[in-house]
Amino acid sequence: MTRQEILDLYFVEARHKLIDIGAFLDRVARAEGHADFRMEAFHSALAKLSTGEPQVAKRVLLAFSDPTDEPIPAAITKAACGAWPGPEKSAVVS
Amino acid sequence: MRYIEPHAHMVSRTTDDYISMVASGCAAVCEPAFWAGFDRGSADGFHDYFLQLTDYEPKRAAKFGLPHFCWLCINPKESEDVGLAKEVLELIPEFIGRPNVLGIGEIGLNKNSRNELEVLEMHIELAARHDQLILVHTPHLEDKLKGTRLTLDALRNNSRIKPERVIIDHVEEHTVEMVLDAGFWAGMTLYPGSKCSPARAIDIVETYSAERLWMNSACDWGVSIPLSIPYTAMEMRRRGHSAEAVDALIYRNPHEFMSQSPKFKL
Ligand SMILES: [Zn+2]
Numbered sequence: 001m002t003r004q005e006i007l008d009l010y011f012v013e014a015r016h017k018l019i020d021i022g023a024f025l026d027r028v029a030r031a032e033g034h035a036d037f038r039m040e041a042f043h044s045a046l047a048k049l050s051t052g053e054p055q056v057a058k059r060v061l062l063a064f065s066d067p068t069d070e071p072i073p074a075a076i077t078k079a080a081c082g083a084w085p086g087p088e089k090s091a092v093v094s
Numbered sequence: 095m096r097y098i099e100p101h102a103h104m105v106s107r108t109t110d111d112y113i114s115m116v117a118s119g120c121a122a123v124c125e126p127a128f129w130a131g132f133d134r135g136s137a138d139g140f141h142d143y144f145l146q147l148t149d150y151e152p153k154r155a156a157k158f159g160l161p162h163f164c165w166l167c168i169n170p171k172e173s174e175d176v177g178l179a180k181e182v183l184e185l186i187p188e189f190i191g192r193p194n195v196l197g198i199g200e201i202g203l204n205k206n207s208r209n210e211l212e213v214l215e216m217h218i219e220l221a222a223r224h225d226q227l228i229l230v231h232t233p234h235l236e237d238k239l240k241g242t243r244l245t246l247d248a249l250r251n252n253s254r255i256k257p258e259r260v261i262i263d264h265v266e267e268h269t270v271e272m273v274l275d276a277g278f279w280a281g282m283t284l285y286p287g288s289k290c291s292p293a294r295a296i297d298i299v300e301t302y303s304a305e306r307l308w309m310n311s312a313c314d315w316g317v318s319i320p321l322s323i324p325y326t327a328m329e330m331r332r333r334g335h336s337a338e339a340v341d342a343l344i345y346r347n348p349h350e351f352m353s354q355s356p357k358f359k360l
Contacts, residue, residue, distance in 0.1 A: 001289065001333060001334050005334075009332065009333070010293065055267070057266075057267040057294065057297070058267040058268045061238075061239070061266055061267055061268040061322060062239065062261045062268050064235065064236050065238065065240070065268065066206070066234050066236050066237055066240045067239070067240070069240065069243065069244075071206055071207055071208045071210070071211050071244065072206055072207050072208070073207070073208060073209070074174065074203060074207050074209065075204065075207040075209070077204035077205070078129075078171045078204060078205070078348060080205075080233065080234035080235035080236055080237050081235070081236070082235045082236060083235075083236055084236040089215035
């Protein structure tokens with residue numbers, strides 16, 4: 001497909017998703033509460049969108065990922081929360 | 095249009111879903127063993143589940159002319175209890191010879207813990223000993239990258255495992271390359287709120303490879319779409335892919351992989 005055809009197919013949908021992200025950031029900002037590692041990860045992932053480098057989706061996924069190599073001592077929950085809390089907090093959160 | 099659904103948890107779907115799938119061109123469904131949404135209390139719970147997967151469910155599918163195959167294991171979410179896992183693994187050889195069992199799956203990691211890894215290695219060894227195909231689940235969200243790396247290491251550490259007989263499922267843009275480069279098959283899961291969207295799955299096909307790759311809905315008791323393969327096929331056509339290319343991805347690829355089991359006959 002040409003760039004024009006891709007835009008015809010996906011531009012409005014992508015625009016919609018981008019505005020949704022803006023509204024999400026507004027919603028988080030309006031609410032009371034502490035800083036949260038998930039928002040830190042979210043902002044570092046957001047920064048990947050406008051670097052102009054290739055493989056943007058991959059870079060966003062990597063920004064949310066646990067980069068370590070060693071298995072954790074034990075699984076104390078089954079759930080994933082979407083962002084890696086970092087080496088100190090991962091034992092508590094994960 | 096014809097397609098194979100290579101990963102669906104039909105025990106948690108309704109009969110209406112079977113009707114929709116068959117009406118949309120589904121030619122076979124393959125069901126890996128997985129978590130029930132709660133931890134089973136004993137190995138007996140798994141025994142009954144394996145009976146359901148190998149006896150009851152294929153009969154339910156057959157009412158709609160749909161061949162049903164399955165994979166057996168204790169899933170990663172219940173693998174923290176190594177003692178229970180050993181008991182369940184001892185049950186599997188009794189079922190491996192059943193006519194619809196394709197192999198061991200969906201095994202893998204969930205939180206990337208030491209016990210999960212030990213249970214994964216036990217499953218890999220079981221598959222090697224019985225010369226079975228393997229279907230691997232990779233972890234969710236932030237745990238996927240690390241879990242995929244650990245899984246690839248565990249598979250490569252067992253010298254009897256042939257990569258072309260293993261499918262690593264739920265790949266995304268940050269894991270697909272390492273899986274394909276290591277010679278394994280890769281599965282893309284089409285979920286509404288996580289994993290791959292149809293558009294991203296097609297991007298992966300266009301960017302990396304259309305070989306050793308399949309798509310699945312992984313529909314289960316959670317929010318998921320049993321018809322996500324035909325919907326994605328429709329999206330491929332909108333993107334200019336030929337009917338031939340769509341057929342290769344959604345029918346011939348899974349057919350090629352699973353035909354490595356002599357039981358997979360359509
Ligand atoms: Zn599954």
